[in-house]
Amino acid sequence: QTLMLEGAELPDTEYNRLAAIFPDATIVNGTPFIRKARSTKTGMEIENFRRGGIAHAKAYEKIPSVYREGMTDTEFSIEVERLMRLEGCLGIFRTFGQNMEIFMGSVLTGDNAATPSPYDFALGGAGIDPSLPVGANGTLLKEGQTVMVDIGGNFNGYIGDMSRVYSIGKLDERAYAAHQVCLDVQEKVISMIKPGVVCESLYNTAVELVTAAGFAGYFMGINQQAKFIGHGIGLEINELPVLAPHVTQELEQGMVFALEPKIILPGIGPVGVENSWAVTSTGVEKLTNFKEEIIPLNEG
Numbered sequence: 001q002t003l004m005l006e007g008a009e010l011p012d013t014e015y016n017r018l019a020a021i022f023p024d025a026t027i028v029n030g031t032p033f034i035r036k037a038r039s040t041k042t043g044m045e046i047e048n049f050r051r052g053g054i055a056h057a058k059a060y061e062k063i064p065s066v067y068r069e070g071m072t073d074t075e076f077s078i079e080v081e082r083l084m085r086l087e088g089c090l091g092i093f094r095t096f097g098q099n100m101e102i103f104m105g106s107v108l109t110g111d112n113a114a115t116p117s118p119y120d121f122a123l124g125g126a127g128i129d130p131s132l133p134v135g136a137n138g139t140l141l142k143e144g145q146t147v148m149v150d151i152g153g154n155f156n157g158y159i160g161d162m163s164r165v166y167s168i169g170k171l172d173e174r175a176y177a178a179h180q181v182c183l184d185v186q187e188k189v190i191s192m193i194k195p196g197v198v199c200e201s202l203y204n205t206a207v208e209l210v211t212a213a214g215f216a217g218y219f220m221g222i223n224q225q226a227k228f229i230g231h232g233i234g235l236e237i238n239e240l241p242v243l244a245p246h247v248t249q250e251l252e253q254g255m256v257f258a259l260e261p262k263i264i265l266p267g268i269g270p271v272g273v274e275n276s277w278a279v280t281s282t283g284v285e286k287l288t289n290f291k292e293e294i295i296p297l298n299e300g
Contacts, residue, residue, distance in 0.1 A: 004030035008096070035096075039232055039240035040254035046278050048158040049233075049256055049287045053276065056153035056162050057290040059083040063149060063166060067297040073136035073147070074128055077107035080149055090154045096236045105151035106135035113148065113270040116224035120238065122260050123148070123221060123270055143169035146269035146294065148262070152237055153288075159237045161258035162288040163274030166295045175271055178263045179294055181213045182272035185261040189229070189243075190277065193284045199247040203229050206261055218263045230259040233276060255279040256287070 003022050005015065007029035019027060041049075059080075066079035081104050085091055093102050100119055108125050117124025117134045126137040141147060146165050153160040165179060185206045192202060206229045210219045220226040232239035233256055241249050241257060255278070262272030271294065276287040 001025045003027045004033070006034055007031050008098075035240055038234055040252050041234065041256050041278070042254070045158060045234070046254070046256065046285075046287075048156045049160055049276060049278065052153045052155040052158060052160045053162075053287045053289060055087040055089070055155050056084075056160055056288055059087040059089070059151075059153075060149065060162065060164055060290050063164075064295065064297050067141075067166075067168075069298070071141050073107050073109045073112065073139045073141060076141060076147065077136040080107060080151060084151055084153070088155050089151075090157075093152045093154055093159055094236045096238050100238070101132060102134065102152075102237065103132075105149075107147060107149055107151070108135065108270055109139055109141055109147045110145045110269045111266060112137050112139050114222040114264045114266070116221070120226075122226045122228070122262055122274075123150070123264065124224065141168055141297075144171060144268070146171065146175060146265075146271055147297065148270040148272070150274060157235060159233055159235070160276045160288055161233055161237065161260070161274055162276065162290065163260060163262070163272065164290065164292070164295060165271050165273070166297045168297050171294070172265075172268055174265055175268050176294065178213075178215055178218070178265055179271035179273075181210060181215055182261040182263055183292060184213075185209050185229075186259060186273055186275070189259060189261075190284055193251060193277070193279060194282060195251055195253050195279060197251045199241050199243050199249050199251065200245050202243045203245055203247075210261070210263070215263050218265060220262055222264050222266070229261055230257050232257045251279050253279055253281050 003025040008031040115126045125135040127133045150163040228244035230243035260274035264270050278285045
């Protein structure tokens with residue numbers, strides 16, 4: 001008799017209780033099997049992502065309307081979170097892994113975006129207290145800087161991921177150049193995707209493009225660079241597959257993932273884009289459809 005348990009999530013007390021109930025059973029860790037099974041979605045699950053993506057875009061469209069001069073990033077984040085809730089966002093985001101915590105996502109501006117986080121996120125942020133070191137930290141929103149909104153869209157249990165960049169006043173031309181590099185990375189990587197493509201090849205392609213453009217030292221962080229450009233999404237925000245070096249897993253039809261090429265510019269802030277995608281029989285379907293250029297928050 002074999003008893004398969006989700007070892008990565010099961011408390012020791014529950015493990016011992018089940019082991020006592022089934023003393024003759026061989027206990028094995030079922031987490032890898034469950035993660036693999038959940039990495040491909042059914043048609044119904046993908047439809048949930050589509051519906052969530054529509055609501056996600058509606059909220060992001062309204063973001064400029066809540067900006068006020070003199071706001072901090074924390075105040076702005078609260079207003080963005082409110083917009084998401086009004087569109088039906090459930091306001092809870094489940095993650096895989098011990099001690100992985102997140103609220104609704106993050107709003108990052110200026111150099112706070114380069115602050116390392118202990119969590120496995122593309123960009124960090126100091127947070128408003130060391131007990132939750134991620135996201136906005138009370139930084140004043142300033143002219144000439146960017147604001148990246150990366151709020152997950154959990155509207156029906158399935159968590160879509162979308163990041164967009166907003167600007168305050170006129171930006172240095174480097175910001176627009178770096179943002180375009182990220183869009184170019186997205187375009188190239190997405191053009192490669194189909195069933196059978198190896199995950200690490202997508203990461204390597206992204207790094208090659210960013211390096212050729214001269215932004216390698218600012219890609220996916222500065223002080224602490226994330227070593228991935230995308231991740232699976234589903235009932236949890238960090239599912240399989242992972243688009244990262246040394247990951248030889250092949251993409252399969254039905255996999256749903258977020259692709260997030262991002263660059264941080266000192267003194268300016270983060271640029272880049274993140275969208276959710278579903279792997280089809282021949283390529284991909286985009287699940288988060290909203291404009292991708294840098295969006296002004298004011299008339300500066």
